[in-house]
Amino acid sequence: MKKVILGFIICFFSFTYIVAQEQPTEEQEVNLEESVHINWEPSYTDALKKSKKENKPVLIYFTGSDWCGPCIVLDKKLFHTEKFKAIADKDLVLYEADSPRNIDLISPEMLEANNELKRKFKIRSFPTLVFVNHKGKMIGYKKGLILTDYYYPFIQSVIENY
Numbered sequence: 001m002k003k004v005i006l007g008f009i010i011c012f013f014s015f016t017y018i019v020a021q022e023q024p025t026e027e028q029e030v031n032l033e034e035s036v037h038i039n040w041e042p043s044y045t046d047a048l049k050k051s052k053k054e055n056k057p058v059l060i061y062f063t064g065s066d067w068c069g070p071c072i073v074l075d076k077k078l079f080h081t082e083k084f085k086a087i088a089d090k091d092l093v094l095y096e097a098d099s100p101r102n103i104d105l106i107s108p109e110m111l112e113a114n115n116e117l118k119r120k121f122k123i124r125s126f127p128t129l130v131f132v133n134h135k136g137k138m139i140g141y142k143k144g145l146i147l148t149d150y151y152y153p154f155i156q157s158v159i160e161n162y
Helices: 002-019 026-033 044-054 069-079 082-091 108-120 148-160
Strands: 058-063 093-098 128-132 138-143
Touching (some): 044 058, 044 093, 058 069, 058 108, 069 148, 082 148, 093 108, 138 148
Antiparallel strands (some): 128 138
């Protein structure tokens, strides 16, 4: 009888532990809805001009924003963080070369410009980060999704060697 009662108690507490969830507070809900705003340049040409003016490298982010799972993860876990925003605002010029499947997401001119950049830098997979100087010469390259903490030393090395 004691074993049955002990078994029942263990099952009960196990069940309540698994099912119980902490309800988010209003503050936590607000933080989930807030998003970090990154300043992407509207065109590659604008990014190069800003790079020359401010003496900063350009980070070109090749992505498939509406279909590439790793790109969506990288976008959320790297580009929309305060840590990345602080680095980008201080030391980088950003340009997103998007190749969405839904062609209504960007203009035909932007799609063609992004496809030209993909050909120029021989981009075959997403996500890919390419760093260039103000003349458009590649100075750094990282493809695929890795742990976001590994991107920061790479980004810092590109900035320091610029």
